[in-house]
Amino acid sequence: MSLSNLEIVARYLAAPGKGILAADESTGTIGKRLEKMGLKNDEETRRSYRELLLTSAIGGSISGVILFKETLYQSTESGKTFVKCLVDQGVYPGIKVDEGLQPLEGGLEGETWTKGLENLAAMCAEYAKVGAKFAKWRATIKIQPGGPSEKAILQNADELAQYAKICQGAGLVPIVEPEILIDGDHTIGRSQEVTEKVLAATMAALWRHGVQLEACLLKPQMVLPGAECSDPKPSAEDIAKHTLTALRRTIPPALPGVMFLSGGQTEEEATVNLDAINRMARTTEPGCPWSLSFSFGRALQHSVLKFWSSDQSKGLDVQQLLMSLARANGLASRGQYTGPHPTSAEGSASLYEGFRGWRADQITS
Template identity: 50%
Template sequence: MQAQMQLRSQRTAAGVRTTRSRVQPKVMCRAFNSMESPYAEELKKTAAYIAQKGKGILASDESNATTGKRLQSVGVDNTEENRRDWRELLYTAPGLGQYISGAIMFEETLYQKGRDGRQFVDVLLAQGIYPGIKVDTGLQVLPGDKGETTTQGLDNLADRCKAYRKQGARFAKWRAVVKIGEAGCPSTTAVLENAHGLARYAQICQENGLVPIVEPEVTLGPGDYSIEETAFWSERVYSHVMRLLNEYGVVLEGILLKPNMCLPGLDAPVASPQEVARVTVRTMMRSIPPAVPGIHFLSGGMSEEEATLNLQALNEEAPNAPWALTFSYGRALQSTTLKTWAGKESNWAAAQDILVQLAKANSEASTGKFKGPHPVPGGGRILQALRTGGAGK
């Protein structure tokens, strides 16, 4: 009898241990899915603010070399003073904050001051625009003969994020490019390498108090590939990126996504805004979780009017989308603005006016309310070569 009681006691004790071991993994899973960073709630609020309906992002993060080329295209020398004046023109445009909630800056610009002595980060905040910072250091060609790339910049990223946050930045951007339209592209190596880089960057940013903009760009380039081919690869790239973000413990409510719209190759017939919207929304629905607060489309390759009309069509196609369908535009906001200014003080106000008109048009499009006419009608496709060595978007 005593032996039976001892055996029953052992079984009961073993049962308790077994039960406890079953509970522990559940507790651990909850911990893994909860961000340990003290910035977690702030990051969610920041991402929600930037992704608010009717506002978008001004992508003014071009590197000094890329900015110099654009300045020289309108006869302006590539000097620090001229680069500063150009960014000041953008950031001080009266009323810009009605339509723009965030501005991505290059490192030089983040630390610059305007003519009145105010830091640019304070100039932006005064308009209700959150300052952001480009943290990648450019593209590097992967081994092989296909010209595929990976993105550099993980070295010392944590320390840089701390410094950028101290200076006033509240979000960051990292651009990864996946090449399509050529035999053998994209390779599995390129897809996985770029997804890993984006996930690790996002993890480091969140740990150090910056909302990461995740930019997996399935690049628009030469070729006659169809819009469906772009959609096929975009869906797969985004799915890999989201999987790795989850594996790295990135909180999706505290990120923003900056993808490409689904477009046919530059040598194929241009798709209508309605076709672009149908295919792009389908791709997003299949691959982007509703937890992501905002999808801020890039404008690469599109004219200013095309970028606005496609954004309008996206919001008509999915008026009740789980995420904000909005914009993070560089050229589509800056190209005509720069040409209007051309480095002349007498053109300052006119250039700011066209910038605000373009921002307003895209703001309206991000709510499905753009009726036209467009401030800069027409324009054709723009070939943007893959940039290496630190060039910005």
């Protein structure tokens, strides 16, 4: 795929009012969630659950779905490939290509690098042949006393850039994910400071490696305080202000989209905060040149999985819940979300037509 075509894919993924469903949990990660819900972690259970997700009518609010390798090659019970299920409703299939986190030698305690560059070119070429249009690679940065270390910031930035360049060479749009972990007692101000440092290093590495930003997307966290921070909980407007300040200081306008991850937030918090970011972006100078949308995993799936595990006969109702969550976040990506949230008690009655059989108490965390 030419770079001009990659730019078209990147802009499509970041289209106004749409976002990305992250359904790329590894076998171990999805297994923990299934087992917590009382379900077996076997291939058929994983396939059945992901069939439920990928055959939902999500195309109105979802532009792409990140898949795990196993899922990319699977099909529905009737034999239709999951790739075709997505393409038929105008949703681009994507693929997680990193091979997980490894301890960073010479770094601080808990710092990591991401495995997977060695065979990445060959794997990306294979995934593109199967139908993948984009890819995702996750790196993590930990805030702690004396850290993150320069080694962790620079090595992860460089690996993200190498991955992005390889993806573009294979015809895949890269989603670059330098996630700053929420673990710790750091303030929101400290989180913004580290976010700026990490994003600046990542953008510099992308430039050094010749990555075309117009054919690339960024997947950062919103700027949040650490989970153990003793300060009062910030408002959605505070989170929006810190997040936008960090982005405006570090991200070039050539990048078409910033697709936030939802880590550390409840489903409703992720939606409300995304909406606040977009409202503020439209009403404060100097504006924002990029789409500000979502690439949510648990914020789109947690309640869906919990509902499905409680009664697998209610597949249509579970799909309606997923569509409702996607729609709420699609509105938030335009700054037009007004609630109630699908996971709230009021949500079942007011936001979604044709939602049958759902009881809020079935999915409350």
